[in-house]
Every structure is written in C-alpha cells, then in structure tokens.
Amino acid sequence: MMKKLIAIVLGILLAAPATAEEVNRTLDAASNGRVHISNIAGEVTVNGWSRDQVEVTGELGRNVEELIFERDGNKVIIKVKVPKNGGRGIDSDLHIQVPQGSSLDVSTVSADIDVKKVRGEQMLETVSGDVDTEGGESDVSAEAVSGDVTVNGQNKEANTRANTVSGDVILVRVAGTADAQSVSGDVTVTEGSFDRVDMNTVNGDILFRAGLRDGGKLVTETVNGSVDIEFDGAVSGRFDIDTFNGDIDNCFGPKPERTSKYTPGLELSFQEGDGDARVKVSTLNGDVSICR
C-alpha cells in the first residue's frame, strides 16, 4: 500500500509541468534610446526611472523558450520567445524599468500594457488587453482590439492616437492633436487643449470636455450614441451639427431645424464669434448636447 502511494506521488511530481521562471536582469542603455518589448501573453508594465539602465523583472511562463534581452546601439530588445505553435504556459509577466527619456515600442497579443513616467515616443499595441499609459512630452500611439485604451497626459503638446475595437478610449490632459476611435465603446476626451481632435465610434457615446484653441478643429462622429460636448473656455468659429434621429441641445443660442418633414432628423449650423475654429458633430441615432 505504502509503495503504491509513493509511486502515485512520484508519478504526479514527474508529470507536473516545469514551473514558471523568475527573471531579474539588467542592461546599460542610452538615456534616450528606444526599447522594443514583445510579449505574446501575460502582462507588460513599463516604468521610467532616472538610471541609464533597463531592468527586467517578472516571471516567464513554464513553456517559454527564452527571454531575449539584448542591446544593439541605442536600441534595447526584450522579447519573450515562445514555441512556434504557441500553446499553454507562455503567459509571462514582465516589469520593466527604462530610462525616462526612452522611446517605447511595445507589442503584445493577449496582455495588458501599462506605462508610467516615460517621456519619449510611445507605440503600444495589443490585440486582447487594456492599454494604459501616462503620455509624456512626445507622441503616443496606443491600439487595442479587445480592450480599453487610456492615455493620461500632462497637457504637453503631442500627437496622440488611441483606438480600440471593443472597448472605451479615454484621453485625459492630452494636448495638441488627438485621434480617438472605437467601434463598440465610448470615446472620452477631458481636460485637454487642442488644435485638432477627431473622435469616432460606431456604437458608443462621445464625451468631450476640453478646450478648442483658436482655429482648432473638433470632429465627432457616432452611429448609435450620443454626443456630449462642453468646451473649456470660449470657442469662436463655425458649428455644424447633424443628427438623423435625436435631439440637439445647444447652449449657444440658435435652434436646430428639421432636415425633413418625414424623418426626425435635425441640423444646426451657425457661426459663433468671428473666429475660424470648426466644430463638426454628427450622429445617426443619438442626442447631441453642446455647451460651454
């Protein structure tokens, strides 16, 4: 009986898969170099720090072949290499410290991406996962397919591009130009100041609570969703608002007009002040509210 028990325990131990591997590695790096990170599944967090080094800590999945971590001039490459057929046990959590002035190029398939205190340009892509970054002083491009995308800026001039398919897009304290898009999610822009903003979704609401500069342009489009705009400060320019099936609530004065006696569509076009800003709003099924 005892022998049987020992055999069973040994069998279980031998059949158990290899355990996950802890990783803790460091490389010297340029203060404003580029860091490429690629991890198919798990999690990627990146933090900027004051050292001219890149440090990787975390845990590699039990079936990961290796972690490639190397420097090539100003470029540092961090790649989780997995078997070509993928499979289970490849989830890897990477926590990476990079010099604050670094630029980032992060790609994942099924992993969240979280970036903080990095000042250089950021290109962040995931298929299934959330992207959350503190935008710095440089351009940000953040994309997801199935997940939310959030960019928290510092009101520094930059080009920000954030889009997802299934999820929300949220831009906070972003300035300059922004392009925010979703298919089935809400798109929100708050606390920024812009020369140009494009906000688009198919099934979702659009919320804009930020400033539009002189000569700036705001374009919002949704198919099934409402549009809520509240300008931070005065806006002087041309307004064109259309809805096929919804109301238009406008704090600027003019009243909307019916586009047809057969359908409930409304349109509102007017000039506010003598500026040359441009505001264009359209929705198919949804209400529009525009105030300051």
Next chain:
Amino acid sequence: MTEEFDDKLDSAARQLATEISPERDLWPGIAEAITTPQRSRWTPMLAQAAAIVMLVGASSAVTYIATKNDGGPIVSVAPELVFEQAAFGSNYHLGPGFQDARNSLRAELDVELSRLSLEAREDIRANLNLIHQAIVDINTALEQEPDNVLLQQKLLRAYREELTLLRRVGGLTRNVMRRNDI
C-alpha cells in the same frame, strides 16, 4: 438639366438650313444610273456571306475584349483608393474594386483570427456584426431619404470602419507573431 439640354438642342436645330443645294447639278448622273444600273461585282449571296463573316468576327472580338480580363491576375486595390472612388447615394453604388478589396481582407482576416483566443475571435466577430448592422440601419434610413448627405457620409464611414477593422486585426497579429518568430 434635361429641359435645358432640350432647349439647347431645339435652338441649334432651328439654326440649321431648311434646304441644302448641291454644289453641282447631280440629277443627270442619277437619271443615268437609274436607267442603266451597273451590276455589282459581288453577287447578293457573296455579299451576305461576307456580312455574316464580318458580324461573327466583330462579335468574337467584342466577346474577347470583354472577357479577357476575367482570367487575369486580381489587382489588389488599396482601400483608401477604393473609397475615394466609392461615392454613393441614390445614384451610385459601390464598385467591384471595393468588393475585391473587401473580399481579400476578409480572407486574410479568417487566417489571422485562427491565431487568436476564442474570446478575442468572438469579440472581433461581434464587432464586425455590429458594423454590418450599422450599415443595414443606415441603408434602411437611406431608403427613406436617398439624398440625405449625412446618411451617405455615415454609410461611407461605416464601410471604412469595416475595412479598417479588417486591416488592423490582421496587421496587429502578424506584427507580434513575426517579432517573436526569431
């Protein structure tokens, strides 16, 4: 527009001469031809055979020209270019170039989707269905107001959304896979 064209045509017609005199008197020659008709060098049967041969030849040439491109290589059309040409509304429709581009991207998407998790696949398909439903809704509205510019723009945007989604999903997956395939 039709009335304006008709008016111009009437005006131009009124300016035409009602009688045209030949530069020389042709009647003696015509009379001579009637009284002594010349025999054609071709017999009527030969002429008919020649006409049939010409007709068959011309028909074959037209058929060849019309069908010669069908078997050729499919030229892939960049979606941006397709959309520049794809104006539509009550008087327009999406052309074959758009359909070719869309079908090509759809086929590519199916391959790329197989690399994703079941959850991600279903999510993407649900969003594609959502865009398709939006297209159906907009088209339904367009039936009521075929010339509504807002609806036309929305429809264009919805088609563009679909193509963008198809391209993005494929591109994202390929990028990451390639980077890890070292």
